[in-house]
Amino acid sequence: MEQRKEITMSRLQRFLVVSLIAVFVATLAPAALAESYKFGASKPGGSWYPIGTVLQRLADKNYGDKVTVEIGGGTGNLLNVMSGKLSFGLASATSIQEALKGAKMFKGKVAQAKKVRVAAVLYPNYLFWLVWAKSDVTSYQQLKGKKVNVMPKRFSFQALNQQMLGALGIEYKDFSKVNYLGFNDAVAQMKDNHIDAYLGPGEENYAPIVQLATHAPIRILSFSKEDVAKMKAANPGVVPFTLDKTNYKQKNDVNTVQTFLLIITNEDVPAERVYKLTKTIYDNLGDFAGAVKAFERVKVANATGDMGAPRHAGMDQYLKEKGLLK
Structure with missing residues (x-):
């Protein structure tokens, strides 16, 4: 009888020990799965840097991941993702087309460019070439001989x-x-009349352009259908876009082009890491929109479109869970 009790207690003790170990391991699991990686944004002052800081906060909160936000810029981010220096980075779809051609900074790097994968499709950016409304420049041809800012x-x-x-x-x-x-310096230089034109990205409510339009009326240059056709032929990553004249108080609607902002990665980045990033972006659009208003235009459905590079397997995993891919 006593021996049976000892056996029963022994089994109970083993059960308790195993249970405690299981609880201990489960408690440690999230920390063990936590990762550290780098995310390429751009300099503070534009809309890209806040994307990195919001991701940094959410990745830590949801997964314990430690994200370092790197100051790069679209071309720099693309080069660093291609080389493996960054796990993720923000870049325009048009830049990928240039990389695949091996043009300029991407010369001799086509093989690396072919390893680029899409981790998330964000919002479109518009090409805005603008001057002061009082300027004598009414078309892009008249920019010749002027002082312009073209971005870093x-x-x-x-x-x-x-x-x-x-x-x-x-x-x-x-x-x-x-x-x-960069954005802040360009705005300051234009306000002080040290430059005549801003050539760069824009949106309906883009902070640097809002600052300029608040300082004095601006004119955003418009393109003809023939101009847009030439621009698209030069880079298939751009598509036509018409800005309603009510934005920035323009006299007429503005015809220009747009390109999607992407979060890119490398095919060698683990699928689980990419899945977590994709999920963090699309499941928390409200958080990102609170920091970057353009996120109100992000549509998960756009993620299935052709952006000039294949999607990463981790992104596909998320889209399949949402029923957007078979």
């Missing part, structure tokens, strides 16, 4: 500016001065 050299939109100008028969040497300033 490693920014996606600097490369896009150069390409779109080329499609329209204009080179940087046609300007009297070319500046490669």
Whole structure:
């Protein structure tokens, strides 16, 4: 009888020990799965840096992941994702097309470019070339001989500016001065009349352009259908877009082009890491919209479209869970 009790107690003790170990392991599991990785954004002052900071907070809260937000810019982010220096980065769809061609900064890197994968499709950015409304410049041809800002050299939109100008028969040497300033400096320089034109990204309510329009009336240059066709031929990653004239108090609707902002990754990044990022982005759009208003235009359905690079398997996993992919 006593022996049976001892056996029963022994079994009970083993059960309790195993249960405690299971609880202990379960408690440690999230920490064990936590990762550290780098996310390429851009300089503070634009709309990209806040995307990185919101992701940083949510990744830590939801998964214990430690995200370092790197200051890069679209072209820089793409190069660093291609080389494996970044796990993720923000870049325009148009930049991927340039990388796949091996153009300019991407010369000799086509093999690396082919490893780029999409981790999330965000919102479209518009190409805005603008001057003061009081300026005598009413078309892009009249920008020749002017002082312009084209964005920093490693920014996606600097490369896009150069390409779109080329499609329209204009080179940087046609300007009297070319500046490669970030958003804050570009706004300050234009307010002080040190530059005549801002060439860069825009949206309906884009902070740098809002600052300029608040300072004085602005004119956003419009393109003809023929101009847009030339621009699209130069880079299939751009598509036509018409800005309603009520934005920034324009006299007429503005015809320009747009390109989607993407979060890109490398095919070598683990699927689970990409899945967590994709889920963090799309399951928390409200958090991102609180920091970057353009996120109100992010549609998960757009994620299934052709953005010039294949989706990562981790992104596909999320889209399948949502019933957007078979």
